[in-house]
Amino acid sequence: MVAIATVLAASLQHVALAYSALLVAVALSVPLAVLSLSSRTLASVVMTGANLAQAVPSLAIVAFVVPLLGIGFYPALIVLVLRALLPVVKNTWIGLSNVDPGIIDAAVGIGLTNREITWRVRFPLAYPAFFAGVRFAAILTNSVAVLTALIGSGGLGNLIFEGIAGTNTQTLLAGALPAILIAVLVDAGLAALERRVVYEGA
Known part of the structure; x- marks a missing residue:
């Protein structure tokens, strides 16, 4: 039987790792997507890199980081940021760049600057695409955070791998069930936030 305190401590560590990485990824992604609007070269590099990197298995990224950065919480954090970014x-870039040109022309016609068009016109229309990316990244970081226990990040992944190694179903479930619950709750929370933001921006 796994102690409740152990599960809670592992859950808190898991949440701190997974969702601090998500916040960093969002903070980096928005400026990068905005910059890509003004540079076709940068947009091409970003989109090509995104498409290629998404095809790389998460475990391969974890293995790649270890020789460069070692093991522990912070190397695991970098793995998750790269995966969520x-x-x-x-x-975000797709949402910002696929705005109806007629709407942009109308915004230019009433005297809005490029910056105002980006934040007042493009972003409200890009919210659905943006939140879709964030919600996907949230699920991704939650799952990859389990894998990073292999490189010493701690959290629920430790319990899961301990359960697998010792063929102990209780320990395995003590790690897996909270991870699943966290993913469901975070996704529901982001969905609620999306509805509120989209409604207020409408």
């Missing part, structure tokens, strides 16, 4: 920046 791509879907967020890709979806």
Whole structure:
């Protein structure tokens, strides 16, 4: 039987790792997507990199980081940021760049600057694509955070791998069930936030 305190401590560590990485990824993705609007070269590099990197298995990224950065919480954090960055920046850029040209022309016609068009016109229309990317990245970081226990990040992944190694179903479930619950709750929370933001921006 796994102690409740152990599960809670592992859950808190898991949440701190997975969703601090998500916040960093969002903070990096939005400026990168905005910059890509003004540079076709940068947009091409970002989109090509996003498409290629998404095809790389998560475990391969974990293995690649270890020789460069070692093991522990912070190398695991970098793995998760890299994994979350791509879907967020890709979806944000798609949402910002696929705005109806007629709407942009109308915004220019009433005297809005490029910056005002980006934040007042493009972003409200890009919210659905942006949130789709964030929600996907949230699920991704939650799952990859389990894998990073292999490189010493701690959290629920430790319990899961301990359960697998010792063929202990209780320990395995003590790690897996909270990870699943966290993913469901975070996705529901982001969905609620999306509805609120889209409604207020409408």
